[in-house]
Amino acid sequence: MSWDFETEPEFQRELDWVDGFLREKVEPLDLVLGDAYDMRDGRTQKLVRPLKKEVKERGLWACHLGPELGGQGYGQLKLALLNELLGRSRFAPIVFGCQAPDSGNAEILAHYGTPAQKDRYLKPLLEGEIHSCYSMTEPHAGADPTLFRTRAVRDGNEWVINGEKWFSSNARWSSFLIVMAVTDAEVDAHGGMSMFIVPTETPGVKIIRNVGVGTEGPEHASHAYIRYENVRVPADHLLGKPGGAFVIAQTRLGGGRIHHAMRTIAQLRRAFDMMCERALSRDVRGGKLANLQMTQEKIADSWIEIEQFRLLVLRTAWLIDKYKDYKKVRKDIAAVKVAMPKVYHDVVYRAMHLHGSLGVSNEMPFAAMLMGAAVMGIADGPTEVHKITVARQVLRDHKATDGLFPSAHIPTRRSAARERFADLVEAEVGNL
Numbered sequence: 001m002s003w004d005f006e007t008e009p010e011f012q013r014e015l016d017w018v019d020g021f022l023r024e025k026v027e028p029l030d031l032v033l034g035d036a037y038d039m040r041d042g043r044t045q046k047l048v049r050p051l052k053k054e055v056k057e058r059g060l061w062a063c064h065l066g067p068e069l070g071g072q073g074y075g076q077l078k079l080a081l082l083n084e085l086l087g088r089s090r091f092a093p094i095v096f097g098c099q100a101p102d103s104g105n106a107e108i109l110a111h112y113g114t115p116a117q118k119d120r121y122l123k124p125l126l127e128g129e130i131h132s133c134y135s136m137t138e139p140h141a142g143a144d145p146t147l148f149r150t151r152a153v154r155d156g157n158e159w160v161i162n163g164e165k166w167f168s169s170n171a172r173w174s175s176f177l178i179v180m181a182v183t184d185a186e187v188d189a190h191g192g193m194s195m196f197i198v199p200t201e202t203p204g205v206k207i208i209r210n211v212g213v214g215t216e217g218p219e220h221a222s223h224a225y226i227r228y229e230n231v232r233v234p235a236d237h238l239l240g241k242p243g244g245a246f247v248i249a250q251t252r253l254g255g256g257r258i259h260h261a262m263r264t265i266a267q268l269r270r271a272f273d274m275m276c277e278r279a280l281s282r283d284v285r286g287g288k289l290a291n292l293q294m295t296q297e298k299i300a301d302s303w304i305e306i307e308q309f310r311l312l313v314l315r316t317a318w319l320i321d322k323y324k325d326y327k328k329v330r331k332d333i334a335a336v337k338v339a340m341p342k343v344y345h346d347v348v349y350r351a352m353h354l355h356g357s358l359g360v361s362n363e364m365p366f367a368a369m370l371m372g373a374a375v376m377g378i379a380d381g382p383t384e385v386h387k388i389t390v391a392r393q394v395l396r397d398h399k400a401t402d403g404l405f406p407s408a409h410i411p412t413r414r415s416a417a418r419e420r421f422a423d424l425v426e427a428e429v430g431n432l
Helices: 009-031 042-058 076-086 092-096 102-112 115-126 245-281 293-323 326-354 356-360 366-376 383-395 410-420 422-430
Strands: 132-135 151-155 158-169 176-182 193-199 205-211 223-234
Touching: 009 042, 009 076, 009 092, 042 092, 076 092, 076 245, 076 293, 102 115, 102 132, 102 245, 132 158, 132 223, 158 176, 158 193, 176 245, 193 223, 193 245, 245 293, 245 326, 245 366, 293 326, 326 356, 326 366, 326 383, 356 366, 410 422
Parallel strands: 132 176
Antiparallel strands: 151 158, 151 176, 158 223, 176 193, 205 223
16 A cells, blocks of 8 residues: 555545444443453443444454455555554454454464464454463563573473463453463574463463553453463464474564554544643633643644654554565664653643643543553563664664764864865866
8 A cells, every 4th residue: 555645535434434433332332341352241242243243344354364364454554544543442453353462363373373273263263252362471581582481391292381471461361372482492592482372271271360450450450470380282282383482473573563553543642632622621810721831832742742653653554564574674663662652651641730630530541541651661572672673773774984083073074075176176276
């Protein structure tokens, strides 16, 4: 898809439909239903399934997947324009079949799964009949695979998994987990780790507790601390080749990072709209809050930062479509990941501040949004790691100087310029 700051009319009509559909039918669910992933909640399923059917009939189900998997095969640019709408509601990704971690898990199953694995796990996942979990990070190591201790040992026709995993999102609602484990401790993490499909009900899979984010209570906590104790899975539940976990993970994470950013744009716009409404509505001494210059500064800064971030996201999405290779866009994806939590925090904080005591209360969404900003600084790798990636990638396009002074040193440049144009300067002087 080419893009020149205008969206194709045909696709814009789809976006307009999505906008209205979300506002009228999906966003209200956020206020009356519990966890969007809880398929055991009859009330949720009764309300959500008809909406999924409507999306499928519209041809907008799982658009990140190719037609052979029931999707539209949208490129990242189209997905960006779609997801910056879907990010308004926690139920929207479920309704449109593109929720994390299922979307990423479906992607790697599609790329690396065997026909049997696809039939048993991928097919119902794509149909929205089940949910899954990506069980990678560990309590002592975070997301650094070089420090992982969870082991998988081959025993006849089975693999036996032992270890602990931390923050395995949606494990409590999942039918299966994709587990990263060390299979060869004699080589480095890039070649010594493998991935396994583990049905959640397998004996030995023990959820120690479900961890919430921020002030979430136990009923909403969905990030599991899991212990795997002699968990046996058939040999054919290995995902991809032995030692291939790192490559598989990168396939999954590249798209996930940019999709987080796409949906963050929706939250930024939401906070900004609340900020502007408050400024125009609130009476203060001397008029409206919007008349005060420091309020205007907050609004101006927020608008500029949102537009800058959105353009960075869209350009990165365009580059992914252009190269079809996440490695070639690694710097840009990392830059998006770095920028995201800061702009998210800053815009939300300004909006919250302008709402005064109401803003910090539980009657407004700002506290949860601020926690969301903090999460975006950690999910799929901390900000600091991505800053290092940006810097290293940028420095590859530059080189050191061999001279004593920098290449921009003015006296050195002036001397070189005089030497270069010496004959011309002398001729001009001689003609005076």
